Amino acid sequence: MCVTCGCGVDEAGIHDHSHSHEHGPSHVHGPGIAPHSHAPSGRLIAIEQDILAKNAGFAAENRQLFALRGVFALNLVSSPGSGKTTLLGKTVQALGDEFPVAVIGGDQQTAHDAERIRAAGAPAVQINTGKGCHLDAHGVGHALDQLPLPEGGILFIENVGNLVCPADFDLGEAHKVVVLSVTEGEDKPLKYANMFAAADLMLLNKIDLLPYVDFDVAQCLDYARRVNPALQILQLSARTGEGMTIWLDWLRQGQQTALAQQAVRLEAELAAVRARLRTAG
Numbered sequence: 001m002c003v004t005c006g007c008g009v010d011e012a013g014i015h016d017h018s019h020s021h022e023h024g025p026s027h028v029h030g031p032g033i034a035p036h037s038h039a040p041s042g043r044l045i046a047i048e049q050d051i052l053a054k055n056a057g058f059a060a061e062n063r064q065l066f067a068l069r070g071v072f073a074l075n076l077v078s079s080p081g082s083g084k085t086t087l088l089g090k091t092v093q094a095l096g097d098e099f100p101v102a103v104i105g106g107d108q109q110t111a112h113d114a115e116r117i118r119a120a121g122a123p124a125v126q127i128n129t130g131k132g133c134h135l136d137a138h139g140v141g142h143a144l145d146q147l148p149l150p151e152g153g154i155l156f157i158e159n160v161g162n163l164v165c166p167a168d169f170d171l172g173e174a175h176k177v178v179v180l181s182v183t184e185g186e187d188k189p190l191k192y193a194n195m196f197a198a199a200d201l202m203l204l205n206k207i208d209l210l211p212y213v214d215f216d217v218a219q220c221l222d223y224a225r226r227v228n229p230a231l232q233i234l235q236l237s238a239r240t241g242e243g244m245t246i247w248l249d250w251l252r253q254g255q256q257t258a259l260a261q262q263a264v265r266l267e268a269e270l271a272a273v274r275a276r277l278r279t280a281g
Contacts, residue, residue, distance in 0.1 A: 055169055058137035062172025065144070066155070070262035072254045073155040075171050077195060078179035079188070080161030083205045085113045087179065087238040088156055089120040094248055096121045099255060100153030104143045106135040106160040113158065123148050134165040137172055152262075154255055163192035174254065175200040182206050182213055186220035189227050196227045201234065203247065208237040 066073045078084050085105075092101050103124040105113040114126035125146050127139050140157060149155070157173060159166045167176075178199040180188055183206055189196040196202065202224055210217070217235070224231055234250065236243030 052168065055137050058141055059170040059172040062137055062141055062144070065149075066172060066174075066258075067262065067265065069149055069151040070259045071150060071153065071155050072251075072258040073157065073171075073173045074254075075157045075159060075166070075173035075176045076179060077159045077163065077166045077176055077199070078161060078181075079163055079184060082161070082179045082181045082184070083238050084158055084161075084179050085116055087203070087205060087236075088158060089116055090238050090241070090244065091156075091248065091251070092117060092120040092122040094244070095154070095251065098252070100148075100150030101156070102147055102150040102153070103156045103158060104135075104140060104147065105158045106139075108132065108160060129160055133160055133162045134169055135159050135171060136169050140171045152255075152259055154251060163188070163195045167192075167195040167198045174258070177201045177203060179203045179205055180220070182209055182215040182217070186216045187223060189220065189224040193227045196224055196231065199228065199231060201232045201250070204233065204235045205238055207235050207242060208240045 062073075065071075076084050076088070088103060092103070095101055101122045103114070103117045103122055105111075105117065105124060105126045106129060107113060107126065108129050108131070110128070111126040114124040117124035125143050127135060127143055129135070129139075135157065157171055159171075163178075176195075176199040178195055178201070180202060182204065185191070189202075204217070204220065207217075221233055224233060232250075234243060234246050236247055238244070
């Protein structure tokens with residue numbers, strides 16, 4: 001749990017923001033939460049619960065905003081070096097002409113990833129977390145103030161490279177997507193079970209390197225499904241494009257679902273207004 005790992009959530013800062021976006025009136029930003037504590041275990045549990053409860057409140061506000069605007073929001077999580085940013089760059093290039101796409105990137109330092117995403121053709125802002133090992137919903141809400149929300153499109157939130165703390169922090173996303181590369185151990189799903197249990201989709205990346213690495217794909221998939229039997233798994237290579245079509249189709253389906261849900265809500269609101277008009281008349 002992040003409250004005991006010493007990460008400096010209160011040090012987080014947003015960089016490279018050249019746009020302005022207004023939240024709805026329900027979104028209120030509060031002070032940063034300093035998670036580190038030397039309290040006894042009982043007090044520590046209370047602090048953990050308080051942090052997660054506050055985060056859940058901000059996540060609910062983010063989720064409501066995404067729903068109102070028909071945004072399909074995804075939280076991409078992985079170890080460092082899994083290929084998330086390369087994957088995002090290729091995805092942005094493939095989908096950019098179909099519907100709006102935007103990216104919030106999380107790293108402890110630098111704005112390199114946001115620069116790469118903007119070069120690929122999508123607006124992006126970078127959250128630098130300092131000592132922080134994950135993004136939280138409060139920080140994502142602040143980033144949305146600086147990013148043109150991709151209404152009717154997809155928002156990718158690229159989390160800090162870490163398979164531990166991000167598992168516990170809801171950002172308001174529709175799904176957590178965990179990226180695992182074949183250059184890592186096939187037992188990662190067992191070692192970091194909380195993350196793979198929290199994810200809805202696993203992307204096994206860099207499959208073009210399978211001839212050159214000692215990685216048992218079947219064993220990895222078995223481990224992942226032991227942890228999360230409902231986990232969807234796609235195999236791809238962002239570098240060569242192998243398997244990317246299935247990933248892109250999965251994203252298109254999610255975007256269409258978000259739009260359909262938005263339409264249902266708008267129709268219900270319109271029906272309620274008409275009913276009030278009939279009553280008033």
